[in-house]
Amino acid sequence: MGKLARGVALIGAGMSKFGAFPDKTGRELFVEAYIDARNSVDNGIDNKDIEAMFLGNFSSDIFEGQGHNGPIMADWVGLIPKPVTRTEGACASSGVAIRAGITAVASGLHEIVCISGVEKMTDLPTAGVTDALAAASDVSYEFPVGATFPGLYATIATAHMKKYGTTIKQLRTIGVKNHKNGALNSKAQFSVTIKDLMEKRIKKLKDKEETVPDWKDEYDFLEDPSANPVIAWPLRLYDCSPITDGAAVAFLAAEEVAKKYTDTPLHIIGSGQGSVQPALHDRADFTSILAAREASNMAYKMAGVKPEDIQVAEVHDCFTIAEIIATEDLRFFKPGEGGKAAEEGITARDGQKPVNTSGGLKSKGHPVGASGAGQVVEIWKQLRGEAGPRQVPGVELGLTHNVGGTGGTCAVHIYRR
């Protein structure tokens, strides 16, 4: 495992609004993200400068009946006839696109490439989306016995609770925290705190002159099945990321040319990727993801930094338990201590190790193939001091962690201002 032949920098990143957009196609959302990314490049960038594109997408095949959407997206943003390759690693599809883009630039073949992701999920009914996502599990074994992702992550959660004593309250803390961050992100699908949701519900019940439950606080609210039904115990609705339409785009440049586009590029100093058997039953332990440990070790080693050096991180919180495990696999905390750390506020925006300042997948939304590229947008803003009301002061070293399925694929990247 070697060293990049030349350095690669991030020179711009942008995204569409994440949400449910029945009137928009994936193509339109992609154009929205592309324009936002182009606008983020300080000194501007022309399409003629962009030599190739990598598009993360999990399954427009199933979601929209459209395979081969690389050249379609390239066409809609004016990049024909340049090379475009779709990459897929389930919900890490655009995380692996970052790595493909880095190697394309470092190899010497290209000076500037576009890395991106898109997913249009809401055309299907909810049950159809659940089935489509289940295609990212091992369908020979897991899907036929009725296991879809909430069930698989619930299994992971109970294993973590049993082995380490992780509590329900700790799970809920992740959702509360991430909604608190997402409430400050206008691109988020659910730009609202859990507390606000509770108060809205109280107002609605009062308006209808119905009985208002005696909720002491948002945690109490989250244990009420009328407000937050169980999806797969111990996971309730607000432990699960939503079904989302969205796209995100970023531009990578060889270090030699990056300064032409911005005085403040971010240097991509670490890249790691790993795999594990998609089927849970093939693994010795459910409480940690081998692919994530592998990817993060690789990225830390390449970057020459330690977990404690990372100042801000976007991690893959498709379910609340996933964030707890992510912070352990990334070695921010010891195995079994991720839940406690969240509960103590360490991963809050004003804590020692802010995680998912964007709102994470939970609040910002999870258009699966675009989520990894969406994480890049937040790190771009945070490390450049452009994150507005959710800015963490003075951060210069950030990380993205993007997982596919229950961990079959994981990509980790480290960025330095």
Added chain:
Amino acid sequence: MGKLARGVALIGAGMSKFGAFPDKTGRELFVEAYIDARNSVDNGIDNKDIEAMFLGNFSSDIFEGQGHNGPIMADWVGLIPKPVTRTEGACASSGVAIRAGITAVASGLHEIVCISGVEKMTDLPTAGVTDALAAASDVSYEFPVGATFPGLYATIATAHMKKYGTTIKQLRTIGVKNHKNGALNSKAQFSVTIKDLMEKRIKKLKDKEETVPDWKDEYDFLEDPSANPVIAWPLRLYDCSPITDGAAVAFLAAEEVAKKYTDTPLHIIGSGQGSVQPALHDRADFTSILAAREASNMAYKMAGVKPEDIQVAEVHDCFTIAEIIATEDLRFFKPGEGGKAAEEGITARDGQKPVNTSGGLKSKGHPVGASGAGQVVEIWKQLRGEAGPRQVPGVELGLTHNVGGTGGTCAVHIYRR
């Protein structure tokens, strides 16, 4: 557009048998190909040496209900927890995997990577496969008006006939030639000549004491609808590549380490990739594919060779007209002269410019995501003098040309012994 930071060599390549295998899964075919590829490495190769994998696959999502098959294939061949990325560009899915593998090695990140492709198509009924493949067209415009690939390529064929006077006989020549080559390839799905097919049919009719049509030769046979029905005029059954299950695998190494594995590596001296709008109606001309011209120009330039230097080529003959256009886009022949060149035997195995000595997609089979990697296997054998009865003597410079959809994606690679 730059120059590779370091050279990349092909050190081994192998494939499963191509065909229809109702009793085998995509995973099993992949293992078969992987073992064949490992066995092709002269001095042997261990899994520990292989640092990452790129898997071309068009849509196991639709064909097998399995997305996220990168880590599944990696698991079945023992490459967990290494990075594995699925690449997709319709029927060029493994052609673009080659390029991804090249950049991964040239970037310095990896010394040796596996590039590969797999598709398991025959689990669906034929109409289902036709619909699945149509997902590689522009489904917002082309599929709703009933256009599937035979119809789209028939449109391309009639445009070529009208513009250049390309004849029906020239189309049929491609099929006759490729079956003649494929008859010498034991891995081919239809390892039989058209003449043999005709003679078998004559024997069968005689055995049943039915009337035997007065077929003068195989070309006459191919115009008889009872033997070769029209699929979409002017394309008949034997103008269309079959529906196929199969997998192919190759190993790429940094030039510095290649010699450890074989005294006769192939040097990958050219890589090109291009895109065009998937929808035919967006193009000014149907008789040439912009993506292929772009990809081949890029590859020739990088390799520092000219079209006339290429001694053996595997091109994307998903339909007979596609091979004619491929040989023009690659500038082997002037626009409009590809059909005539085939008719004159120039592209025959013993001609000046042998094309599809493996049998091509037409006879060898077209497991779409594996076809590009399958082409690599033939070039590996030809340039090393290991192609047995179909060996072209003394060839040292070869090319692969892999197209997705009606040309939305194209990847071209050039190899020197």
